[in-house]
Amino acid sequence: MRNFIYTVLLFSMLVSCTGALTYQNKQPVLIPAGQFFFGSEDGQENESPAVPCSVNEFKLAATEVSNQLFEFFVNKTGYVTDAEKNGGFVYEDGEWNLIENANWRTPEGKPVDPEQWLVLPVVQISYNDALAYCTWADCRLPTEIEWEYAAKLGKSDSTQMNITTADATHPRPVDILSFEANELGIHHQSGNVWELCADVYNSEIHYKRALMSTTEPFDAYKGRSYDPDKMDATDTLRVIKGGSFLCQAGHCAGYRPEARQSVEQSAAYFHIGFRVVKDKK
Numbered sequence: 168m169r170n171f172i173y174t175v176l177l178f179s180m181l182v183s184c185t186g187a188l189t190y191q192n193k194q195p196v197l198i199p200a201g202q203f204f205f206g207s208e209d210g211q212e213n214e215s216p217a218v219p220c221s222v223n224e225f226k227l228a229a230t231e232v233s234n235q236l237f238e239f240f241v242n243k244t245g246y247v248t249d250a251e252k253n254g255g256f257v258y259e260d261g262e263w264n265l266i267e268n269a270n271w272r273t274p275e276g277k278p279v280d281p282e283q284w285l286v287l288p289v290v291q292i293s294y295n296d297a298l299a300y301c302t303w304a305d306c307r308l309p310t311e312i313e314w315e316y317a318a319k320l321g322k323s324d325s326t327q328m329n330i331t332t333a334d335a336t337h338p339r340p341v342d343i344l345s346f347e348a349n350e351l352g353i354h355h356q357s358g359n360v361w362e363l364c365a366d367v368y369n370s371e372i373h374y375k376r377a378l379m380s381t382t383e384p385f386d387a388y389k390g391r392s393y394d395p396d397k398m399d400a401t402d403t404l405r406v407i408k409g410g411s412f413l414c415q416a417g418h419c420a421g422y423r424p425e426a427r428q429s430v431e432q433s434a435a436y437f438h439i440g441f442r443v444v445k446d447k448k
Contacts, residue, residue: 193230195226195227196228196317196352197224197447198313198316198351199224200222200223202219202220203315203316204218204220205219205312205315205316206315210423212370213427214426215373217373220316221383222313223384224447225313225447226447227444229352230344230355231289231343231355231442232288232440232441232442232443233285233286233287234285234286235286237271237292240300243303244303246296248270248296248435249433249435250293250296250435251271254268255269255274255436255437256269257276257437258413258438269291269435269437270435271296271435274340274437275437283342286342286344287340287342288340288359288360289440289441290436291437291439292435292439293432293434294405294433295432296435297441300443307365307443307444307445308365308444309362309442309444310366310386311427312385315408315425317351318356318409319424320350320351321349322350323349323356324349326347327348327349327354327358328355328357328410328422329412330357330412330413330415331414331418339412340359340412340440346358356409357422358411358412358414358422359440360409360439361408361409361410361421361436362408362440362441363406363439363440363441364387364408366387366406367388367389367391367392367404368428368429369391369394370394371393392404392405394429402432403432404431405429405430406427406428407427407430408427409422
């Protein structure tokens, strides 16, 4: 069965330069160029002020990168992830704990069902790991502004989000196609797993962008990383967007398009994955 999956995946990558963005014939979605307000005046402090921004058109993967796709990359390259070397963080009893054998193959440090695991979003992935995948696959991570622009155009509602609800007893990531796509045809841009962006995280980025007088689209922010809640961080902080299966109304609400958090670029967590972008040529 697994050899058959590899054969199908290899064929799709040979016939299409967008193979790394494609899962079960879900082609990447062309996001049109446009303008929008980055951030919000009504959200968290790190989401304001709202800044008018322009965005060039780009192709965004319709799904998060799956274990199937990431396994193909690893088998072709022999890549070893940060979590395989240093362990990954798992949420247990209300707190995050570093588990030595938690990595993308065993996200909670326990054996997995191979068939179910293949179609889940790959997690326990650091920014470094996602960048390695993108370099190999000739794609890239979205900038924070691109990610938020697409999310606001897509207008995901609660029926399209894998988030924690009142009756949830054991929230977990789900199949990357299991919830209905949003208005753009994108699955799980809100909820399921947080998604890594190309930007260095700075809690004051909206003020910094507001001071830059330009009509051109912004590149990913590459300046100083700063999060007042992580002053003891020893590594560069990166932006994550979209929330996860652990988010819920009145608590995290990270599934809102404007919401943003930070993660150290070498750290891997059970609720963080990624999706990729291909520039339109």
